Amino acid sequence: MIASAPRTMFEKIWDQHVVHQEPQKQTMLYIDLHLIHEVTSPQAFEGLRLAGRKVRRPERTVATEDHNVPTSDRHLPIADPISRQQIQTLRNNCKEFGIRLYDLDNVKQGIVHVIGPELGLTQPGMTIVCGDSHTATHGAFGSLAVGIGTSEVEHVLATQTLLQTRPKTFEARFNGTLAPGVTSKDLILYLIGEIGTAGGTGYVLEYTGSAIEALSMEQRMTICNMSIEGGARAGMIAPDQKTFDYLRGREFAPKDFEAAVANWKTLSSDDGAKYDRVEIFDAADIAPQVTWGTNPGQVARVDSNVPDPAAMSDASERKSAELALEYMQLKAGQSIESIEINRVFIGSCTNSRIEDLREAAAVVKGKKVADSVHGMVVPGSGVVKKQAEEEGLDAIFQEAGFEWRDAGCSMCLAMNPDKLEPGQRCASTSNRNFEGRQGRGGLTHLVSPAMAAAAAVKGHFVDIRNW
Amino acid sequence: MQSFVKHTGVVAAMDRSNVDTDQIIPKQFLKRIERTGFGEFLFFDWRFHPDGTTNEDFELNRPRFKDASILVARENFGNGSSREHAVWALDDYGFRCVIAESFADIFYNNCSKNGVLPVVLSKDAVNRIHQSVAAEEGYQLTVDLEKLTVSDSDSLSETFEIDSFRRQCFLEGLDHIALTLQHADKIDAYEQSLKSV
Numbered sequence: 001m002i003a004s005a006p007r008t009m010f011e012k013i014w015d016q017h018v019v020h021q022e023p024q025k026q027t028m029l030y031i032d033l034h035l036i037h038e039v040t041s042p043q044a045f046e047g048l049r050l051a052g053r054k055v056r057r058p059e060r061t062v063a064t065e066d067h068n069v070p071t072s073d074r075h076l077p078i079a080d081p082i083s084r085q086q087i088q089t090l091r092n093n094c095k096e097f098g099i100r101l102y103d104l105d106n107v108k109q110g111i112v113h114v115i116g117p118e119l120g121l122t123q124p125g126m127t128i129v130c131g132d133s134h135t136a137t138h139g140a141f142g143s144l145a146v147g148i149g150t151s152e153v154e155h156v157l158a159t160q161t162l163l164q165t166r167p168k169t170f171e172a173r174f175n176g177t178l179a180p181g182v183t184s185k186d187l188i189l190y191l192i193g194e195i196g197t198a199g200g201t202g203y204v205l206e207y208t209g210s211a212i213e214a215l216s217m218e219q220r221m222t223i224c225n226m227s228i229e230g231g232a233r234a235g236m237i238a239p240d241q242k243t244f245d246y247l248r249g250r251e252f253a254p255k256d257f258e259a260a261v262a263n264w265k266t267l268s269s270d271d272g273a274k275y276d277r278v279e280i281f282d283a284a285d286i287a288p289q290v291t292w293g294t295n296p297g298q299v300a301r302v303d304s305n306v307p308d309p310a311a312m313s314d315a316s317e318r319k320s321a322e323l324a325l326e327y328m329q330l331k332a333g334q335s336i337e338s339i340e341i342n343r344v345f346i347g348s349c350t351n352s353r354i355e356d357l358r359e360a361a362a363v364v365k366g367k368k369v370a371d372s373v374h375g376m377v378v379p380g381s382g383v384v385k386k387q388a389e390e391e392g393l394d395a396i397f398q399e400a401g402f403e404w405r406d407a408g409c410s411m412c413l414a415m416n417p418d419k420l421e422p423g424q425r426c427a428s429t430s431n432r433n434f435e436g437r438q439g440r441g442g443l444t445h446l447v448s449p450a451m452a453a454a455a456a457v458k459g460h461f462v463d464i465r466n467w
Numbered sequence: 468m469q470s471f472v473k474h475t476g477v478v479a480a481m482d483r484s485n486v487d488t489d490q491i492i493p494k495q496f497l498k499r500i501e502r503t504g505f506g507e508f509l510f511f512d513w514r515f516h517p518d519g520t521t522n523e524d525f526e527l528n529r530p531r532f533k534d535a536s537i538l539v540a541r542e543n544f545g546n547g548s549s550r551e552h553a554v555w556a557l558d559d560y561g562f563r564c565v566i567a568e569s570f571a572d573i574f575y576n577n578c579s580k581n582g583v584l585p586v587v588l589s590k591d592a593v594n595r596i597h598q599s600v601a602a603e604e605g606y607q608l609t610v611d612l613e614k615l616t617v618s619d620s621d622s623l624s625e626t627f628e629i630d631s632f633r634r635q636c637f638l639e640g641l642d643h644i645a646l647t648l649q650h651a652d653k654i655d656a657y658e659q660s661l662k663s664v
Binding site for chain 2: 020039040043051056067068148151159161163165198233319323415441
């Protein structure tokens with residue numbers, strides 16, 4: 001009776017995409033959608049050329065320019081010659097191999113994980129890969145989306161398949177409801193704090209429960225986006241009416257939409273499906289979160305204090321915390337709200353969509369960014385930027401004293417000119433607080449858009465629940 | 468891909484967990500379009516001060532690790548970004564093998580595409596290796612992928628696991644794409660089945 005055994009959503013999608021399986025070997029999975037960008041693709045195309053190989057299905061690969069593009073002065077040529085060459089290389093490769101590209105001159109250009117859903121390319125039931133670890137974002141639609149390296153990018157280009165070891169399944173269930181002021185960013189930071197940055201290694205996470213079902217698609221994307229920060233290569237949420245409503249009418253949504261919806265409705269995990277690991281949380285326990293360390297698992301409630309490494313029983317955890325506090329120039333026991341910041345970054349594939357910008361704008365409307373703070377808002381795509389401007393959000397941000405930029409990854413990874421100076425401390429809506437991530441010597445605290453906006457106004461962290 | 472069968476070399480120790488790929492190869496070097504020459508940028512922000520001088524306190528800058536070809540760390544090595552540049556940098560710098568208690572998935576995969584062997588050992592075994600490196604300058608290990616062992620000239624002899632497909636690819640230096648293309652008929656058949664839906 002194996003055929004009728006209840007399956008998880010992951011298992012259904014996996015099973016449907018198996019091209020070939022030999023005993024004791026990795027599974028050859030078919031890839032429905034391949035997203036590429038300028039940073040992790042040039043060596044893959046070069047590999048194809050050296051081996052005399054073609055792109056097997058160019059129509060299944062879509063390219064954008066995001067990681068290293070400037071977010072201002074777009075009318076000028078890219079100033080950094082090495083960045084310019086990398087962008088030009090992507091353009092040449094797309095032309096040579098017949099791949100659709102959203103370049104800087106296209107209003108639909110943006111961060112790869114923002115434009116995929118926005119264009120309706122991302123759909124339930126798909127296998128999606130991209131040479132970027134935050135590819136898990138697309139799992140918010142009930143797809144299996146994983147980040148891959150450049151050799152795997154080349155493999156997908158050449159074969160439209162990927163060799164994968166079957167991961168285990170991990171259900172993270174959030175019962176109850178999030179308190180007002182607590183967002184999906186806080187939920188995922190809380191989870192990573194609970195399971196650790198390697199807690200999901202070897203697993204695909206499925207987020208379930210009433211607190212997840214209550215979220216909008218954009219809020220769900222924020223959660224799936226950071227699955228990798230908990231070590232999981234993929235995170236998924238079952239598609240529902242919100243998913244279908246989001247996709248309806250988008251440029252690349254299926255032509256026969258109702259037939260597609262009927263199929264998508266069969267994807268959810270069956271009742272009684274078994275996960276390899278299950279963790280259950282109460283969403284009401286979650287407070288706004290602020291990271292204090294140099295990985296996303298080093299996180300605390302805003303109404304608490306920086307932890308004391310001496311109180312940590314695990315030697316490895318203690319050492320990591322000591323190194324983190326030294327780098328972050330923080331003292332054990334100081335209150336989170338006492339931490340003063342001088343930079344604010346609202347953007348990234350985690351939190352740069354229209355709802356994120358609305359959330360931040362609502363906080364700063366009619367207020368001013370503190371004199372000591374330099375704030376920057378970077379929309380996730382040209383489409384998000386346009387929408388925000390139609391709603392007047394750009395004016396709210398600029399009147400408050402924020403810079404209003406063009407779309408790109410920007411100061412999430414600081415490959416372009418947007419970066420922290422040594423010693424600058426930033427409230428950031430991005431996904432990684434690694435040493436130097438936003439610029440060498442820069443000090444990053446990960447927070448939700450509302451928390452970042454409030455910190456910009458006050459010059460230090462504040463509990464948004466009291467705003 | 469370069470093959471890996473058996474390797475003996477000096478061990479460099481990084482007594483840290485969660486060494487992320489942003490540290491292994493900082494972002495300013497990801498703009499290059501080549502696959503080679505990343506070794507000089509390995510751990511750049513840790514190896515060098517902002518003024519460009521060498522940070523003598525950083526582990527890998529110790530003279531005793533100058534010729535190291537095996538790196539031992541702690542837990543969750545290679546977490547973070549999918550950048551394969553991290554593996555290219557380790558390889559180009561001269562590391563043939565990384566030993567840790569655990570690895571991040573994407574980094575582990577990227578190693579297996581480049582002939583840099585990731586070896587998972589128990590916490591106790593990793594501890595012993597760190598102690599031996601601290602105690603003995605020039606401490607060497609032999610990593611034998613045929614026998615699946617890590618051993619030193621004294622009493623250390625640990626076994627490790629790796630899935631049989633990856634092992635075969637490492638041993639023979641196989642090109643994954645060429646292997647997959649041997650099954651092009653199956654990909655064709657799969658794509659035909661998509662059209663008929």
